[in-house]
Amino acid sequence: MSETLDLTLRVWRQPGADVAGKYVEYKLTGISTHMSFLEMLDVLNEQLHAQGDEMIAFDHDCREGICGMCSLMINGQAHGPDTGTTTCQLHMRRFKNGDTIVVEPWRAQAFPVIRDLVVDRSAFDRIIEKGGFISVSTGNAPEANAIPVPAPVQETAMDAAACIGCGACVAACKNASAMLFVSAKVSHLSTLPQGKPERSSRVQNMVAQMDLEGFGNCTNTEECSAACPAEISISNIARMNREYMRAKLCSKE
Amino acid sequence: MVTKSAEKQQPSPSASGKSATKWIMTLLSSSLGQKFVMGITGLLLCGFLVVHLAGNLLVYVGADAYNTYAHDLHSMLLLPVAEVGLFLLLFAHIALAFKLTSDNRKARHISYHEKQSKIEEPPSFFGKTPMGRTSSWMFLSGSIILIFLIVHMIDMKLHLNPAVTYTVETPEGVIEADPYSIIVQVLGSWSAAVYIIGTIILGFHLSHGFWSAFQSLGLNHPKYTPWIRKFAILFAAVIAIGFASLPIWGLFIH
Numbered sequence: 001m002s003e004t005l006d007l008t009l010r011v012w013r014q015p016g017a018d019v020a021g022k023y024v025e026y027k028l029t030g031i032s033t034h035m036s037f038l039e040m041l042d043v044l045n046e047q048l049h050a051q052g053d054e055m056i057a058f059d060h061d062c063r064e065g066i067c068g069m070c071s072l073m074i075n076g077q078a079h080g081p082d083t084g085t086t087t088c089q090l091h092m093r094r095f096k097n098g099d100t101i102v103v104e105p106w107r108a109q110a111f112p113v114i115r116d117l118v119v120d121r122s123a124f125d126r127i128i129e130k131g132g133f134i135s136v137s138t139g140n141a142p143e144a145n146a147i148p149v150p151a152p153v154q155e156t157a158m159d160a161a162a163c164i165g166c167g168a169c170v171a172a173c174k175n176a177s178a179m180l181f182v183s184a185k186v187s188h189l190s191t192l193p194q195g196k197p198e199r200s201s202r203v204q205n206m207v208a209q210m211d212l213e214g215f216g217n218c219t220n221t222e223e224c225s226a227a228c229p230a231e232i233s234i235s236n237i238a239r240m241n242r243e244y245m246r247a248k249l250c251s252k253e
Numbered sequence: 254m255v256t257k258s259a260e261k262q263q264p265s266p267s268a269s270g271k272s273a274t275k276w277i278m279t280l281l282s283s284s285l286g287q288k289f290v291m292g293i294t295g296l297l298l299c300g301f302l303v304v305h306l307a308g309n310l311l312v313y314v315g316a317d318a319y320n321t322y323a324h325d326l327h328s329m330l331l332l333p334v335a336e337v338g339l340f341l342l343l344f345a346h347i348a349l350a351f352k353l354t355s356d357n358r359k360a361r362h363i364s365y366h367e368k369q370s371k372i373e374e375p376p377s378f379f380g381k382t383p384m385g386r387t388s389s390w391m392f393l394s395g396s397i398i399l400i401f402l403i404v405h406m407i408d409m410k411l412h413l414n415p416a417v418t419y420t421v422e423t424p425e426g427v428i429e430a431d432p433y434s435i436i437v438q439v440l441g442s443w444s445a446a447v448y449i450i451g452t453i454i455l456g457f458h459l460s461h462g463f464w465s466a467f468q469s470l471g472l473n474h475p476k477y478t479p480w481i482r483k484f485a486i487l488f489a490a491v492i493a494i495g496f497a498s499l500p501i502w503g504l505f506i507h
């Protein structure tokens with residue numbers, strides 16, 4: 001395997017939110033296989049800058065796979081070909097010399113493009129504002145063992161809490177549904193004792209906001225879970241469905 | 254994005270109030286509530302299919318058995334009620350199928366230049382695209398089933414299949430032919446081709462739909478879900494082969 005790659009990139013370029021976009025092709029030579037995908041884009045941007053061209057806008061922050069800021073549909077796959085991986089953790093050794101790589105932004109009515117590959121994911125923030133929290137009075141930290149939480153419950157909650165809110169589930173779903181994201185947040189909080197007091201209002205308000213934002217409906221194709229860098233399971237979606245029906249049919253809220 | 258977020262604010266809880274029916278309306282207009290109805294109607298329709306298949310397999314027993322079954326069924330007092338119920342189930346299922354599918358298309362208003370599945374699966378005709386999975390085809394398979402159902406109603410309810418004589422002349426006058434002779438004629442007519450395609454496509458619809466309904470209803474459990482998914486394939490195969498065998502028998506064997 002060669003240590004450097006010559007690549008063709010076909011990138012979605014869109015100067016602004018309400019402007020038409022198009023795919024633009026770029027040739028890159030001598031890309032090290034040790035680079036991450038975003039470093040490869042940095043190299044391209046330096047070249048564009050040197051030529052006096054507009055650089056490609058893309059989202060990123062931690063570059064260590066934990067913040068959920070990076071995105072990108074790479075050759076038709078959210079966060080690229082690896083499973084359980086974010087784009088910032090994808091390495092160029094996954095590609096072959098001479099490859100053509102198509103790079104697109106997340107596509108969803110609820111995630112409008114701001115510029116090039118950057119989309120507005122504040123719909124997720126508005127959903128979180130509706131119930132992705134627990135209300136506690138501050139004060140001294142309570143005794144850690146005062147509320148027993150069995151290990152399997154902790155594990156379920158922690159698995160759901162692993163969601164980094166990147167939106168890959170929406171991007172990969174053919175219906176641009178946000179149910180994996182919302183269900184992860186609902187599961188994380190409603191399985192723990194601290195989340196129980198707001199259990200009924202949380203799921204109802206979050207689902208109502210999700211619908212309002214214009215996300216699609218789950219058809220159980222499981223593409224979300226396969227694309228999720230945190231490998232959130234679709235069993236969370238079933239739990240959210242249960243929680244929702246319980247809240248609607250059995251609670252007073 | 255200040256303006257955008259302002260548009261998307263829910264009415265405040267105090268303004269919404271609580272009336273006896275309001276919660277039902279919010280439930281039925283929510284995505285999850287509609288998926289719930291989709292799942293319930295789908296499963297109840299599956300229940301109908303089992304009963305319908307069992308009854309129809311009696312053609313293999315013979316004309317008498319089939320005619321007695323049909324006669325007993327049609328002399329049941331509650332049959333019209335059951336038929337209305339069945340129609341309502343189908344209507345709700347189909348209406349929601351169109352509504353949800355159109356919502357889903359709007360949610361992905363711009364499609365991808367390229368789309369590949371990350372689900373590990375044996376290589377299929379469609380390569381790595383998600384199109385190799387029956388879950389990608391639910392609306393199309395449903396629509397084909399709908400065409401089949403329309404042909405089926407023309408044949409069996411409206412009695413308008415031109416290749417079938419629905420009446421017989423007897424010394425007492427013209428009376429309706431017995432159910433066995435009608436079904437044998439229908440299964441030997443051009444409709445049979447639609448029946449074969451329709452029922453096999455129904456199998457594909459159910460191979461995903463059956464377990465998907467459990468998921469939509471929130472019935473997921475690490476102990477049972479793997480079995481439900483296996484059973485869905487078996488169930489779909491039994492329904493498809495069972496029903497498709499009838500037109501094949503009518504065309505080639507009878």
Ligand code: HEM
Binds near residue numbers: 392459
């Ligand atoms: C005997 C007839 C039918 C049976 C037994 C049946 C059964 C089912 C079941 C069990 C589901 C799964 C529900 C869920 O995912 O929650 C389903 C989904 C669906 N059905 Fe049907 N169906 C039938 C006819 C139709 C027809 C005529 C259409 C018309 C277009 C249709 C369109 C759909 C669609 C679009 C879905 C949603 C797919 C999804 O959410 O994954 N079905 N069906």
Ligand code: FES
Binds near residue numbers: 064086
């Ligand atoms: S940049 Fe933080 S997860 Fe990729």
